[in-house]
Structure formats: C-alpha cells, structure tokens
Amino acid sequence: GQSLEQPSEVTAVEGAIVQINCTYQTSGFYGLSWYQQHDGGAPTFLSYNALDGLEETGRFSSFLSRSDSYGYLLLQELQMKDSASYFCAVNTGGFKTIFGAGTRLFVKA
Amino acid sequence: EPEVTQTPSHQVTQMGQEVILRCVPISNHLYFYWYRQILGQKVEFLVSFYNNEISEKSEIFDDQFSVERPDGSNFTLKIRSTKLEDSAMYFCASSGARQGNEKLFFGSGTQLSVL
Numbered sequence: 680g681q682s683l684e685q686p687s688e689v690t691a692v693e694g695a696i697v698q699i700n701c702t703y704q705t706s707g708f709y710g711l712s713w714y715q716q717h718d719g720g721a722p723t724f725l726s727y728n729a730l731d732g733l734e735e736t737g738r739f740s741s742f743l744s745r746s747d748s749y750g751y752l753l754l755q756e757l758q759m760k761d762s763a764s765y766f767c768a769v770n771t772g773g774f775k776t777i778f779g780a781g782t783r784l785f786v787k788a
Numbered sequence: 789e790p791e792v793t794q795t796p797s798h799q800v801t802q803m804g805q806e807v808i809l810r811c812v813p814i815s816n817h818l819y820f821y822w823y824r825q826i827l828g829q830k831v832e833f834l835v836s837f838y839n840n841e842i843s844e845k846s847e848i849f850d851d852q853f854s855v856e857r858p859d860g861s862n863f864t865l866k867i868r869s870t871k872l873e874d875s876a877m878y879f880c881a882s883s884g885a886r887q888g889n890e891k892l893f894f895g896s897g898t899q900l901s902v903l
Binding site: 776 | 819821823829830831832833836838843844846879890891892893894895896897
C-alpha cells in the first residue's frame with residue numbers, strides 16, 4: 680500500500696521555529712509537496728521538492744531526502760495566523776497526488 | 789490571482805439522489821482533479837482528468853461516480869445514487885504542470901450532506 684506519515688499535532692509559541700516531518704512509502708515518486716489548510720478553507724500550496732535538499736520560500740522551508748523517503752516543512756518566526764493543518768503530499772507519477780493525514784499546528788501567544 | 793471556482797458551496801441531498809458538483813478550473817490549466825475530505829480527515833484523491841478522459845482514479849471512484857468536461861470551461865463530478873458515506877467536502881483542483889503536477893490549485897469546495 681501507499682502511506683504518508685506525519686505527526687497529528689504540533690504546538691509551538693509565537694516567534695518560534697517548528698518542524699513538521701513526513702515519511703512516505705509510495706509506489707512511485709515524482710516529488711513532495713506541502714499544503715496549508717485553515718479550518719473551513721481549501722488546501723493552498725506552500726512548497727514542492729523534487730530533488731534532495733532544502734527549498735526556501737520566505738518564512739517557510741521544505742527539505743527532501745529521497746534516499747530516506749523523508750521530508751520536512753520548517754516554519755520560522757511563527758505567527759498566530761500560521762495555526763492551521765499542514766499536509767505533505769506525494770506525486771506518485773502520472774496524474775495522482777496523494778496526501779498525508781495532516782498535522783494540526785497550534786501557535787500559542 | 790486566477791482561481792478555481794466551485795458551485796454550489798453547500799449541497800444537501802437525500803440518499804439515493806443524484807448530485808452534480810460543478811467546477812470552473814483556471815482557464816489555461818489542462819489537468820483537473822477531484823478530491824474529497826471527510827471532516828477532520830485527510831484529503832483523498834478521487835480522480836484526475838486530462839485531454840477529455842480520466843487519467844487515474846482511486847478505489848473510491850466507483851461506478852457511482854463520473855466526471856465530465858461538458859464545455860471549454862466547466863468540469864463536473866456526478867454521483868449517481870448518493871450514500872450517507874458520500875457526505876464530505878469535495879474539492880476540485882487544477883494544474884498547469886504535467887511533470888509532477890507540483891502545484892495544485894484548489895477551489896473552495898462543495899460541502900455535500902447526504903441525509
């Protein structure tokens with residue numbers, strides 16, 4: 680089967696740094712994406728890694744290690760508005776992207 | 789920024805009835821998707837569509853489901869005979885990229901409630 684594992688919940692304080700890990704086991708792999716979803720909203724794209732290494736976009740960075748089937752999303756200078764669910768997603772090839780169960784991030788003042 | 793639009797935002801139906809969920813993908817995108825999300829759970833892949841045909845579908849996407857692009861702008865998901873367990877948020881998404889379709893643009897969803 681195919682699986683993506685990520686923690687169900689993470690709590691951090693405003694201004695801190697938080698890392699959300701994702702390990703995957705899929706039949707194919709083109710790349711790892713991260714999406715943010717606020718309650719009642721649609722998933723919105725944050726980042727994508729097709730190759731090993733770190734991608735940085737403002738306060739958010741994403742890392743991939745293909746050999747370890749592992750990636751993470753790093754959020755810096757946390758703000759209250761970052762409280763949301765974060766999903767890792769794998770494009771398994773062709774026309775299919777599958778999502779993990781999501782990590783709910785709580786940012787406290 | 790261009791966006792994916794979905795209608796209706798909420799749909800209530802009786803078990804056994806047919807529903808059609810509608811989506812207008814971003815105009816220059818070529819790859820279209822339907823996902824669903826039961827409250828508090830993960831986003832589940834249903835189907836992808838390219839060049840007027842289904843590219844991939846999941847085990848969820850059985851004979852009760854169908855998709856169509858009836859014209860140059862709309863993309864629809866039909867559930868022929870709804871079941872209670874079809875109650876979920878249904879998201880349409882589109883992408884302009886073929887390789888890895890790394891960035892999916894999601895609509896705001898249709899909340900389907902089957903009574």
